Amino acid sequence: MSDSAVEPADVDHIAALARVELDEDERTLFAEQFEEILSYFETLDEVPEVEREPELTNVMRADEVRESLDREEALRNAGEKEDGHFKGPRVS
Amino acid sequence: MSHNAYITEETIAGEDGPLAGKTVAIKDNISTEGVRTTCGSAMLEEYVPPYNATVVEQVIEAGATIPGKTNMDEFGMGTTTETSAFGPTENPAAPGHVPGGSSGGSAAVVASGDADLALGTDTGGSVRCPAAFCGVVGIKPTYGLVSRYGLIAYANSLEQIGPLAPTVEEAAELLEVIAGPDERDATTRDAREHDTDYEYAAAADGDVEDLDIAIPTELVEGAQEEVTEQFWNAIEELEQTGATYHEVSLPSLEHAVEAYYVIAMSEASSNLARFDGVRYGTSGGYDGNWNETFAKAREEGFGEEVKRRILLGTYALSAGYHDKYYKKAQDARAWVKQDFDEAFEDADVLASPTMPVTPFELGESLDDPLKMYLADANTTPVNLANLPAISVPVGDDDGLPVGLQFVGPAFGEKQIIRAASALA
Numbered sequence A: 001m002s003d004s005a006v007e008p009a010d011v012d013h014i015a016a017l018a019r020v021e022l023d024e025d026e027r028t029l030f031a032e033q034f035e036e037i038l039s040y041f042e043t044l045d046e047v048p049e050v051e052r053e054p055e056l057t058n059v060m061r062a063d064e065v066r067e068s069l070d071r072e073e074a075l076r077n078a079g080e081k082e083d084g085h086f087k088g089p090r091v092s
Numbered sequence B: 001m002s003h004n005a006y007i008t009e010e011t012i013a014g015e016d017g018p019l020a021g022k023t024v025a026i027k028d029n030i031s032t033e034g035v036r037t038t039c040g041s042a043m044l045e046e047y048v049p050p051y052n053a054t055v056v057e058q059v060i061e062a063g064a065t066i067p068g069k070t071n072m073d074e075f076g077m078g079t080t081t082e083t084s085a086f087g088p089t090e091n092p093a094a095p096g097h098v099p100g101g102s103s104g105g106s107a108a109v110v111a112s113g114d115a116d117l118a119l120g121t122d123t124g125g126s127v128r129c130p131a132a133f134c135g136v137v138g139i140k141p142t143y144g145l146v147s148r149y150g151l152i153a154y155a156n157s158l159e160q161i162g163p164l165a166p167t168v169e170e171a172a173e174l175l176e177v178i179a180g181p182d183e184r185d186a187t188t189r190d191a192r193e194h195d196t197d198y199e200y201a202a203a204a205d206g207d208v209e210d211l212d213i214a215i216p217t218e219l220v221e222g223a224q225e226e227v228t229e230q231f232w233n234a235i236e237e238l239e240q241t242g243a244t245y246h247e248v249s250l251p252s253l254e255h256a257v258e259a260y261y262v263i264a265m266s267e268a269s270s271n272l273a274r275f276d277g278v279r280y281g282t283s284g285g286y287d288g289n290w291n292e293t294f295a296k297a298r299e300e301g302f303g304e305e306v307k308r309r310i311l312l313g314t315y316a317l318s319a320g321y322h323d324k325y326y327k328k329a330q331d332a333r334a335w336v337k338q339d340f341d342e343a344f345e346d347a348d349v350l351a352s353p354t355m356p357v358t359p360f361e362l363g364e365s366l367d368d369p370l371k372m373y374l375a376d377a378n379t380t381p382v383n384l385a386n387l388p389a390i391s392v393p394v395g396d397d398d399g400l401p402v403g404l405q406f407v408g409p410a411f412g413e414k415q416i417i418r419a420a421s422a423l424a
Helices: A008-017 A024-046 B054-061 B104-112 B128-134 B168-178 B225-240 B251-274 B290-301 B304-317 B323-343 B369-374 B380-384 B413-421
Strands: B006-008 B024-027 B117-122 B137-140 B160-165 B212-216 B244-248 B349-353 B389-397 B400-407
Touching: A008 A024, A008 B304, A024 B251, A024 B304, A024 B323, A024 B369, B006 B104, B024 B054, B024 B104, B054 B168, B104 B117, B104 B128, B104 B160, B117 B137, B117 B168, B128 B137, B128 B389, B128 B400, B137 B168, B137 B413, B160 B168, B168 B389, B168 B413, B212 B225, B225 B244, B225 B349, B225 B389, B225 B400, B251 B304, B251 B323, B251 B369, B251 B380, B304 B323, B323 B380, B349 B413, B389 B413, B400 B413
Parallel strands: B024 B117, B212 B244, B212 B349
Antiparallel strands: B117 B160, B137 B160, B137 B389, B349 B400, B389 B400
């Protein structure tokens, strides 16, 4: 979508992937702003390919049972719960 | 006078230690057990963490009292502290202006004297920018120096928790308290395995004799004259006390802002997927198709800037665009690292203005996200390269504070603290 105009329908597609609903004003505003922001991001095309040396190492630990939050504490911030479980929205 | 710098004012008592008698305010994206932690978002308005972040444990053990949780741009996404769901914070040092962001509340409470010290978080400049705008000192540590356990993630590969204080020495004292490896954050590393130690406060001795400073031209050319004037005055002051400087060109820095935003937004789109209103967060109480109910909960819970970044990050990672944006941004990140490495072959520290601009007026930049992103030109390269940096106040332009940034090599906290201590 970045090579041409960004349409509100393109924004809708991305919003659906991201699970974020938008109102009409946000769709229009974002379409306008994304065009400008994405064309700025496209200056990354000028970046040469760089040989990367990752300094990544695996950090491992023994898989031992340790103290952790108890169930009640872990559920404390959930709006809906039942029998010690999180409760999601009713599907039907 | 209230600057709206706190979201929650609730005292957490300290134990006994080097910070006894001091207050340390905590940014509201760092978990405090039993005290709500909102990230400046309506999504987490009622979220009360069941555990403390490692840095909070360390501050309490060091004897400090926590006076409250400070205001911030929502989830750290902003340069002005105006995207907070709890309203903007005013800059105590420059009334009518923003305090910078995203750790604007933390800088404001230190600048106004409401707290002795504060912790902020820096993903692309969020400690250094508000430090510069409020006329205080802020440190962004080397990636891995400070534990992120209990920090609510925005962009894991970039962010670090860092101190804000009125002076370099006090900022260094707080850094000593929070630095060190943590088994709960596998990305932490022990500075002692990198040819240094944790005696940061002792490094604030103001001794810049024979200090070699490199000044990247790319980070000075783009700055306002009001800023560069104060910057060069400070460099001159350092020269008079024994330091030398040379200019250096780091062409990769021209692409740092876009690389930073692509990477940060991509990580944010993944990190913020957890906020669906089921385990925590506002749910709105919708029923039906889960994707649709979550989308509605997220529409209500997130502000505009957060939605903008989640969407742009989702786009940058989506099929067909990943190579064009995300992969290219990783190339730019590696290039920035190489450029910095080369610069440190001939210099002890790098110096630049912290921000290319003086503080915006309240409301000035809200309608133009790209303008706000570009203000991060001098701070974002440091996060991309995982390096330490400090912002130190170097005067003001007509009452608007200006900050100077020193950047050091990885685990070179003592070099930047020493250089900065010659100025404040």
